[in-house]
Amino acid sequence: xxxxxxxxxxxxxxxxxxxxxxxxxxxxxxxxxxxxxxxxxxxxxxxxxxxxxxxxxxxxxxxxxxxxxxxxxxxxxxxxxxxxxxxxxxxxxxxxxxxxxxxxxxxxxxxxxxxxxxxxxxxxxxxxxxxxxxxxxxxxxxxxxxxxxxxxxxxxxxxxxxxxxxxxxxxxxxxxxxxxxxxxxxxxxxxxxxxxxxxxxxxxxxxxxxx
Amino acid sequence: xxxxxxxxxxxxxxxxxxxxxxxxxxxxxxxxxxxxxxxxxxxxxxxxxxxxxxxxxxxxxxxxxxxxxxxxxxxxxxxxxxxxxxxxxxxxxxxxxxxxxxxxxxxxxxxxxxxxxxxxxxxxxxxxxxxxxxxxxxxxxxxxxxxxxxxxxxxxxxxxxxxxxxxxxxxxxxxxxxxxxxxxxxxxxxxxxxxxxxxxxxxxxxxxxxx
Numbered sequence: 001x002x003x004x005x006x007x008x009x010x011x012x013x014x015x016x017x018x019x020x021x022x023x024x025x026x027x028x029x030x031x032x033x034x035x036x037x038x039x040x041x042x043x044x045x046x047x048x049x050x051x052x053x054x055x056x057x058x059x060x061x062x063x064x065x066x067x068x069x070x071x072x073x074x075x076x077x078x079x080x081x082x083x084x085x086x087x088x089x090x091x092x093x094x095x096x097x098x099x100x101x102x103x104x105x106x107x108x109x110x111x112x113x114x115x116x117x118x119x120x121x122x123x124x125x126x127x128x129x130x131x132x133x134x135x136x137x138x139x140x141x142x143x144x145x146x147x148x149x150x151x152x153x154x155x156x157x158x159x160x161x162x163x164x165x166x167x168x169x170x171x172x173x174x175x176x177x178x179x180x181x182x183x184x185x186x187x188x189x190x191x192x193x194x195x196x197x198x199x200x201x202x203x204x205x206x207x208x209x210x211x
Numbered sequence: 212x213x214x215x216x217x218x219x220x221x222x223x224x225x226x227x228x229x230x231x232x233x234x235x236x237x238x239x240x241x242x243x244x245x246x247x248x249x250x251x252x253x254x255x256x257x258x259x260x261x262x263x264x265x266x267x268x269x270x271x272x273x274x275x276x277x278x279x280x281x282x283x284x285x286x287x288x289x290x291x292x293x294x295x296x297x298x299x300x301x302x303x304x305x306x307x308x309x310x311x312x313x314x315x316x317x318x319x320x321x322x323x324x325x326x327x328x329x330x331x332x333x334x335x336x337x338x339x340x341x342x343x344x345x346x347x348x349x350x351x352x353x354x355x356x357x358x359x360x361x362x363x364x365x366x367x368x369x370x371x372x373x374x375x376x377x378x379x380x381x382x383x384x385x386x387x388x389x390x391x392x393x394x395x396x397x398x399x400x401x402x403x404x405x406x407x408x409x410x411x412x413x414x415x416x417x418x419x420x421x422x
Contacts, residue, residue: 048354048357049310049314049354060299060302062302062303062306063306064305064306064309064310064313066309067302067305067306067308067309068306070302070305071302071305074301074302075299075302088271088286090285091271091273091278091281091282091285091286092273094275094278094281094282095273095274095275095278095279097278098275098277098278099260099275101312101313102275102312103260143259143260146259
């Protein structure tokens with residue numbers, strides 16, 4: 001199994017976290033994004049949209065991190081952590097996967113861009129954007145606070161792909177002023193502490209340090 | 212089965228199209244969005260994010276249109292059109308569902324907003340936004356053109372949820388200057404003509420006229 005990606009991107013990290021949870025061996029093929037290699041051959045033969053990561057498992061080639069993780073969770077269901085459900089429980093899980101993708105990620109990604117990535121590239125944070133997105137994130141987390149008062153994890157009583165997909169953005173935001181939005185909501189705070197401490201996630205962070 | 216929605220919204224129309232393809236009876240519970248009823252009780256008990264549609268099937272309550280449709284396609288697999296696959300074919304389908312959600316929809320939705328919805332509300336189209344988004348849509352459709360030269364539909368050889376999820380935005384854009392971007396690509400053009408003519412989709416358009 002191969003992941004063509006870059007260890008600092010949130011989308012690549014979603015897939016690494018999933019593979020570590022499933023206790024699967026994989027080879028990282030680094031894509032030099034600073035040199036624009038994700039927009040050129042041979043990478044765009046793997047993903048014509050020119051975005052990391054791309055994934056290979058035998059004759060299967062996939063891109064889009066959430067689809068890659070759904071494939072891994074189904075194809076290797078008997079390995080490592082059970083990250084999905086079946087039937088009606090899976091329908092609820094799918095709904096919360098959509099919530100992560102459509103409600104949480106657009107807001108969190110903008111904040112990560114403004115407060116983390118821009119600084120790495122020597123650009124200036126737009127504080128007006130941060131203010132707007134912080135207010136939106138607060139509204140999303142208010143709904144998460146209610147949900148996490150009803151079930152231990154967002155998708156149900158177990159850690160699943162839903163929680164996993166939140167990890168990369170939350171990890172980055174915990175190093176910023178946005179941390180207060182997570183800390184001030186008790187159920188959200190406990191959930192963050194729980195999922196950020198998962199051994200599989202710590203392995204992803206160790207990759208970061210080694211590359 | 213009940214759909215709480217508004218017949219003009221693209222998200223509600225995704226679910227109606229799915230229910231008609233599956234030949235399932237449902238009750239439409241109209242949500243008066245102009246009066247802001249999607250942001251108030253009782254609707255926000257169905258979807259705390261305050262967005263249509265919400266869906267009820269017995270004791271199941273779901274929101275997020277793509278998750279609703281995945282539930283319907285799995286729970287009623289033996290009814291009407293087979294909208295999903297299994298195994299590796301489903302992994303490919305899931306990837307293209309993500310493409311619709313992450314590559315096509317953000318661009319198409321902005322164009323629908325500028326060129327259709329704003330006019331309905333007496334607002335003015337921002338031509339600079341249209342120009343940028345048209346260029347982006349062209350890039351997405353270039354990739355679709357290659358894909359549709361390899362398989363009849365985006366998710367594989369059959370009409371699936373992937374194609375269905377494109378219908379509401381494409382329907383709106385076909386009434387605008389953006390139509391040329393679809394017409395000028397032969398495989399995309401043939402695909403649009405095919406999916407827009409599906410009887411289930413024509414039933415959704417008939418709802419529009421009656422409400």
